Amino acid sequence: MSSAAVLFDLDGTLIDSAPDLHAAAARMLEAEGQAPLPFEIIRSFIGNGVPKLVERIIGVAGLDMAEHPRLVSAFMAEYDAHSTDLTRPYPGVADALARFRTMGYGLGVVTNKPEASARNVLAALRLAEFFPVVIGGDSLPERKPDPSGVLTAMEQLGASATVYVGDSEVDSETAGRADLPFLLFTEGYRKSPVFQIPHQLVFDRFDGLPALVEPLVSTQRLV
Numbered sequence: 001m002s003s004a005a006v007l008f009d010l011d012g013t014l015i016d017s018a019p020d021l022h023a024a025a026a027r028m029l030e031a032e033g034q035a036p037l038p039f040e041i042i043r044s045f046i047g048n049g050v051p052k053l054v055e056r057i058i059g060v061a062g063l064d065m066a067e068h069p070r071l072v073s074a075f076m077a078e079y080d081a082h083s084t085d086l087t088r089p090y091p092g093v094a095d096a097l098a099r100f101r102t103m104g105y106g107l108g109v110v111t112n113k114p115e116a117s118a119r120n121v122l123a124a125l126r127l128a129e130f131f132p133v134v135i136g137g138d139s140l141p142e143r144k145p146d147p148s149g150v151l152t153a154m155e156q157l158g159a160s161a162t163v164y165v166g167d168s169e170v171d172s173e174t175a176g177r178a179d180l181p182f183l184l185f186t187e188g189y190r191k192s193p194v195f196q197i198p199h200q201l202v203f204d205r206f207d208g209l210p211a212l213v214e215p216l217v218s219t220q221r222l223v
């Protein structure tokens, strides 16, 4: 049982996955006879899970919303077949995770990406070994910003003092609803300026993250 844990969002936080999500969207749209959408548009649609991503694509591309279930399946098939062609961890991620593990933290991923896809990507990028707990957007009845994902991850890790690390408005709200300190990674896929996203700390490089987390967790331990 670890008493302290660091939980991470996945897309836009541990990994830069927008290029493969964009490519999967382009292949799905091509099969519907549609042109690809600009990269920045797809990137701005990431963070609320695949059903929401596809709903937003349908809206912008002028497709029929009644086709949503079929298009979600089509998107997932395209994505899962090529989910790490272009996706890479952000610089310093593996070293930071190794450092956290050495420091004795329990580590978990809480993402809105479907759990099986998330596990595949983590394995292909050699990050799976760090994470005894992975909660996806389809693992529980509710997804982020519902706090059940982070609360379940804490329970599974036996953790009390915990921080959540993410890149988006959704992650900030999730941490707030779970009453956890939130660390905002500024280089991901957020839509608002940093000052509009509630956070305890911001960071733009993973090599400095372990030193930022330690004081936050020690404060929680004293409470």
Ligand SMILES: O=C(O)COP(=O)(O)O
Binding pocket: 009, 010, 011, 012, 045, 046, 047, 048, 049, 050, 053, 110, 111, 112, 113, 114, 168
């Ligand atoms: O929107 C998604 O599918 C996943 O996004 P997340 O990893 O940032 O939660």
Ligand SMILES: [Mg+2]
Binding pocket: 009, 010, 011, 012, 013, 047, 166, 167, 168, 188, 189
């Ligand atoms: Mg994210």
